[in-house]
Amino acid sequence: MHGPASPGWLLVTLCAATGAYCLLRMRSSVEEQRRAAGGEALMGFGMAAMAVPATVAAPPRWAWLAYAAVFGAAAVRALWVARTGPHHLHHLVGACAMVYMAGVMATAPGRHTHGGSGVPLLTGVLLLYFTGYVLRSGLRLLPTGSVVGGPGTVGWADRPELSQACRLSMGIAMLAMLVTL
Template sequence: MHGPASPGWLLVALCAATGAYCLLRMRSSVEEQRRTAGGEALMGFGMAAMAVPAAVAAPPRWAWLAYAAVFGAAAVRTLWAARTSPHHVHHLMGACAMVYMAGVMAESPGHHVQGGSGVPLLTGVLLLYFSGYVLRSGLRLLPMATAAGGTGTVGWADRPELSQACRLSMGIAMLAMLVTL
């Protein structure tokens, strides 16, 4: 992605750590949680790969097209699940945002793309959506964090406050990636 190298590497580390935790969550005994964690792991690792600073490794155009294809397939798969769960609608938005960012990077891997002045409309809409998601996720995390003190022996895969913190982290990372677009 565009932007300075240091924040880019921090973004890579955040997204990779989030993806790794989501892989751990796939060991849950609840099938729906395993499925959700798999999609979130894909998103975390995909965001980590896309966030590698362009000054260090500028992927060729075909790599961006491969990202678009992978997340396009994830969007189609998520579209089916989104008809029953509002959380899957968010996964659909995330996958579509990744397709959009990969498409922009495929068109202009070395410099910013803006038709005229200001922020492109779709980027602005995605920024608004993810800003709202981050605020809502942060507010939902507060009661979970205070209630988590007496949870007893809940496994790492079934900690709702940790999965919510991962979603919050990925939402913030998505905002950072969209801002640099």
């Protein structure tokens, strides 16, 4: 993505660390956790690759098209999984947002905006969605006052607060990437 190098590297680090933790979560004994963690790991590493500052490595057009193809396939998979429940729709929105950003970067590399004035409609809709998602995810991390089980009762790969923190950090990263379009 385009923008200042220092925040870009922070974004790369955040997304790569989140992707790495999601890979570790794939060792969970709960199948639903493993499945979700795989998709989130792909999203984290993909976001890290796309966030590398353009001043360091400006990817060729074909790389953006490859990102669009990979996340297009992830969107199709998310659409297939979403038929089992609406809670999977976020993965679909995230994958579609990645396809959109890759498409924008493939058609306008080196530019910070789409041209014209204002924010394009789809970018604005995605910014609103991910802002709501980040706020909701942050609220879900707040303590509720009740403790379910004590330390050691849940495996580290199955800790819901860590999974939620990963989702929150990827939502924030998605917002940062959308703002730079």
